[in-house]
Amino acid sequence: MVRDLVQRMGLLGTPDRLQVPPRLAAREELERFHSPRYLDLLQRAELGEFSDEHLAAGLGTLDCPVFEAVYRYPAWATGATLTAAEALIEGRAGVAFNPSGGYHHAMPSRAAGFCYINDVVLGVLRLTDAGWRVLVLDVDAHHSDGVQLAFYDRRDVMVISLHETGRALFPGTGFEDEIGEGEGRGFTVNVPLPPGTTDRQYLRALREIVWPLVDVFDADVFVVELGMDTLAGDPLTHMRLTNNIAAEVVTELLARDRPILALGGGGYNVPNTVRGWTLCWSIFCGANDGLSDYGVGVGGVLLQNTDWIGGLRDPVSVDEPTQMAYLDREVDHVIAKVQALVFPLHGL
Ligand SMILES: [Zn+2]
Incomplete structure (x- = not known):
């Protein structure tokens, strides 16, 4: 749906906005992060085999069901991320976007949270192999x-991750004091945010933690x-x-x-997710945010959704004062904690 929309907006398939076909990631490439045993389990599940060992590896659960392409689908998604990384390394692109990527929960020997193969890790490894220092920002x-x-x-x-606190949401990790270890101390940064967080608090976390560290x-x-x-x-x-936050x-x-x-x-509200990724893509393309050129058409016709007809961007949220005071206080604590733990390690 994202591809269809950006294509119809003229933001894909032109000489400077190439659509590049992905490839299937090779098994050896996946073994950079995943155990051979786990990859065997995935491949065998695709052939219809299922055992207790599969369940122990998170496969065949509600979050990570076995399906027809349970090995090939994530291997293609990873191949797309690797293709994108290679386009950057070879200087063929300044920005490469794989909307079918981002499977950040997959573990070396276990599937979790709708994720089977961790294309994010494998993409970063490809970039570090090229000698690049990598900033991962996970929003x-x-x-x-x-x-x-x-x-x-x-x-x-x-690795900087901003997320809803693990006290309220899967996977239950990512607290302020998880900051890396050994050589990596200070190079993992977690910003756990309270349920109900709005743009106002999120923007503060971005401006007071993320951009200084970046x-x-x-x-x-x-x-x-x-x-x-x-x-x-x-x-x-x-x-x-x-989605004004994603735009920011x-x-x-x-x-x-x-x-x-x-x-x-x-992204589990499909129309909102499609609009958000399309907005990001349009900004990556140096196009506007979809408002002035496409106007009401984007919401009403292209998105086949009449909830909001103002273009790709959401309306700015209206803050409710008493709740804001509570959320502001909570986020103040988080920001202060992260700054105290991490900033001194970087001379900030
Ligand atoms: Zn998520």
Whole structure:
């Protein structure tokens, strides 16, 4: 749906906005992060085999059911992320976006949270193999636990995850004091936010934690996981953002003039997710936000949704004062805690 929409807006399939076919990631590529045993289980599940060992690896659960292409689908999604990373490394693109990526919960030997193979980790490894220092910014509503695990002791990859607190949401991790270890101490940053968080608090977290760290780390390339399950109306989370936040994230990254590998992620209100990713893509393309050129058409006709006819952007949220005071206080604590733990390690 995202591809159809950006195509109809004229933002894909032109010489400077190429649509590049993905490839199936090779098994050896997947073994950079996943155990051979686990990949065997995935391949065998695809052939119809199922055992207790599959269940123990998270397969055949409600979150990670076995389906017809349970190995090939995530291997294609990973191939797309690798294709995107390679386009950046080879200088063929300044921004590469794989909306079918961002499977940040997959673990070395276990599927979790709708994720089977961790394309984010594998994409970052491809970039570090090229000698690049990588900043991963994960703005999905869920903690980027698989990515954190992969780079917890490395200082050439900084992983910043903003998410709804693990006290209220899967996977139950990603607290302020998870900051990396050994060489990597200070290079994992978690910003757990209270349920109900709105744009106002999120913007403060971005401005007071994220952008100062992004600037001091001074990465060669940005990897951004653009989960849209933070948007108000998502059925699985309790965040209440508008897509103006995603627009802010993308705009700030672009302003820093580095290659960008953008990935999708969660997003369970489909029309809102489609609109959010299309908005991000239009900004990556240097196009406007879909308002002035496309006007009411985007909401009313192209999105086949008459809830909101103002273009790709959500209306700015209206804050309710008493609740804002509570959320502001909560987020103040989080910001102060993260700054105290991480900033001194970077001379901030
Ligand atoms: Zn998510």
